[in-house]
Structures are given as structure tokens and as C-alpha cells.
Amino acid sequence: MIVDEPQFTGFEWDDNKCQSNIRKHDIDFVDAAHALQRPHYAIVSPRGSELRILAICPDSGKLLSIVYTPRGSAARIISARKANRSERRKYKAVFD
Incomplete structure (x- = not known):
């Protein structure tokens, strides 16, 4: 677990995956990118050869769980959804 003070220079994502995420979770990766710019709780998880991070971020009065992978100084967003109860507690x- 880390508390992250993000300093990303940019964000990227797959447009088809973004549309799929909107249909499934009603969260646009544009909103996820804004949330990732705030301090957040992050859990680092290596997945194969790629480092993935689960970030729990505030967004408009709710908490989002956003999975991303660092790409240099940018973040590639993989998925975004509302945080579950366990994530909200963490x-x-x-x-708080």
C-alpha cells in the first residue's frame, strides 16, 4: 500500500476499452484520469511482466477504483469502477 501524490504528464487508454467500461460501469476514462490526479490510496500488483496499480481515488463525492499501468511518466488506464466496500474502508x- 502506498499513498500516492501523482505527477503524471499524461494519460492514455484504448478507446474500445473505454467505451466498454462506460457500458459496464458507467465511468468514462476521462473522469478516471481526473481522479488519478488527486492523492489516492494505491496497491501495487505485478501482473506478468507488467506492473499494475489499483488506485482508490475520490471523484465527485464517490470513490473510484482505477487500474492503470505506468508508461514512463504517463498512466495507461485499464479499467475504472466504483470502489467496493473493502476498498472504501482502506x-x-x-x-479520513
Whole structure:
């Protein structure tokens, strides 16, 4: 677990995956990118040869769980959804 003060220079994602995420979770990756710019609770998870990070971020009064992978100084967003109960507890234990 880390508390991240993000300093991304940009964001990227697959447009088809973004549309799929909107249909499935009603969350646009544009909104996820804005949320990732705020301090957040992050869990680092190596997945094969690619490092993935689960970030629990505030967005418009709710918490989002965003999975991304670092690409240099940018972040490639993989998925975004509302945080589940366990994730909300972890976030609130640090930030509340």
C-alpha cells in the first residue's frame, strides 16, 4: 500500500476499452484520469511482466477504483469502477 501524490504528464487508454467500461460501469476514462490526479490510496500488483496499480481515488463525492499501468511518466488506464466496500474502508482508514 502506498499513498500516492501523482505527477503524471499524461494519460492514455484504448478507446474500445473505454467505451466498454462506460457500458459496464458507467465511468468514462476521462473522469478516471481526473481522479488519478488527486492523492489516492494505491496497491501495487505485478501482473506478468507488467506492473499494475489499483488506485482508490475520490471523484465527485464517490470513490473510484482505477487500474492503470505506468508508461514512463504517463498512466495507461485499464479499467475504472466504483470502489467496493473493502476498498472504501482502506481509503478511509488513511484519508479520513
